[in-house]
Amino acid sequence: MAGDEQTYDYVIVGGGSAGCVLANRLSADPTLTVCLLEAGPADWNPLIHIPIGIIGLMWSRMFNWYYWTVPQQHMNGRRLYWPRGKTLGGSSAINAQCYTRGAAADYDYWEELGNRGWGYRDMLAYFRKSESFEDGEDEFHGGQGSYTVSRGRCNNPLNEKFIEAAVACGYQRNADFGGATDHGFGLYNVAQNNGRRCSNADAFLHPVVHRNNLTVITRAQATRVLINDKQATGVRYRKGWFGGTRDVQARREVLLCGGAINSPQLLMLSGIGARNEIEPHGIKLVHELNGVGRNLQDHLDISVIDIEKTRLSLRLSARFILIDAPVALYQYYRYGQGQLTSNIAESGGFISSDNNPRQSDMQFHFIATIEQDHGNMWNTIKHHGYTLRICDLHPASRGRITLKSANPRDHALIDPNYLAEPRDLAQMVQAVKIGRQIMRAEPLMEHFERELEPGSHVDDDAAIEAYVRKRAETIYHPVGTCRMGSDDMAVVDDRLRVHGITHLRVVDASIMPTVVGGNTNAPTTAIAEKAADMIIADAAV
Helix, strand or coil: CCCCCEEEEEEEEEECHHHHHHHHHCCCCCCCEEECCCCCCCCCCCHHHHHHHHHHHHHCCCEEEEEEEEEECCCCCCCCEEEEEECCHHHHHCCHHHCCCCHHHHHHHHHCCCCCCHHHHHHHHHHHHHEEECCCCCCCCCCCCHHHHEECCCCCCCHHHHHHHHCCCCCCCCCCCCCCCCEEEEEEEEEEEECCCHHHHHHHHHHHCCCCEEECCCCCCCEEEEECCEEEEEEEEEEEECCEEEEEEEEEEEEECHHHHHHHHHHHHCEEEEEEHHHCCCCCCEEEECCCCCCCCCEEEEEEEECCCCCCCCCHHHHHHHHHHHHHHHHHHHHHCCCCCCCCCCEEEEECCCCCCCCCEEEEEECCCCCCCCCCHHHHHHHEEEEEEEEEECCCEEEEEEEECCCCCCCEEEEEECCCCCHHHHHHHHHHHHHHHHHHCCCCCHHHEEECCCCCCCCCCCHHHHHHHCEEEEEECCCCCECCCCCCCCCCCCEECCCCEEEEEECHHHCCCCCCCCHHHHHHHHHHHHHHHHHHHHHHH
């Protein structure tokens, strides 16, 4: 790491999935200096690196932003919990490591909207560039990248029963959701290396952190982008909870990589956004950009949960604590094998409920334990069971991020506006019905004792609607709040430059015009790979 220099060529705000990629690619040129600011601590906790550690990280206050939405009008006024990574690697350090990309049609639609170079053919090149696939390089996978993608090393036998049940319901088996199609059911590939989580910090940042031209500052929360005459010149940040503010200057560009919540919040704190969202907080309007914080999209998720009678599922029992856990620890640290390598969501699938061959509209995550309320342990202690989570991949509802105050310490107000569109509620009702059909099919039915959720009394559309409003949650894929485009509500152009402000880009999931049909870490990584090439090319002009 570099010393105390406070002027750099590039200042990256956010050491998450995209920020780690940019830090690697830009600092590869020894003539450039790069500073990476991360609001959270370093990723030192062993739970980050042990795949099953996601259970312990879900409610962490140190490595997790611990966000909550505002009360949701169409979900009984509930405030929903939104965990997001707050450490090097960002959410790739606390997620379930499922490696999916969405459909080719997702990216082709971005290009149809006028975003040149963002179609599937272009994006596939960046997926392949970033990836080192365990099975080797082919048409769809890379073999030389930094981001290691593997077959899961531990799969509970209930996963195969689930896949066979889906096939019995008429769905195809799929051994690779990142291949020619995502349609079908199978085991997820995972972002792991020798049984260890491969976060974006592991893949891209830690191998190059020794570079003399790269400075990484943790516990450094950006409070505003410094702007002079519509040009970004640097970033103001606060070091630690009790530290004062410091300025870091950028000779070339400031690159915002805070994600779908923090990037629009920082823009608004810096005076960039809608006038009526900024001036009421006493912040001077620097540039009016009405789309900042708008277009929020997320995958809403609903579960079907069964109590299991054959005791194959993971349960936090005395036996597990006294016998299974010590064995698992030995297997993990000695061989990189065993139950601790599980990402919990070991299998799943994608379907098109309207028979669209180009694009799935539902995703399934099968979990061989009872998973409620973001990993709340109570029913997992009491019962053996398994969970099928189903999410709507292309919701019509749109929400927004707004400021609570001018204080950067205050979390932004998160309003995903779930189920505002009737189509989304109907889709979730259908998801429950399809999920139940699979869960009741052989051979999975051999393990069934009774339904825990929704419960046998939930037996018509009205009751399922009520259950969805009461129990649906996020599956952790917020995007879209600094949308890429050229219309009046777009925030960045197709080179990710903020409209109206020079030397400032946004590079993260917030630039997605529409949410992709799958888990979002691999797409965010590819976005950052593409952005790095654009930044380097633009600097050479």
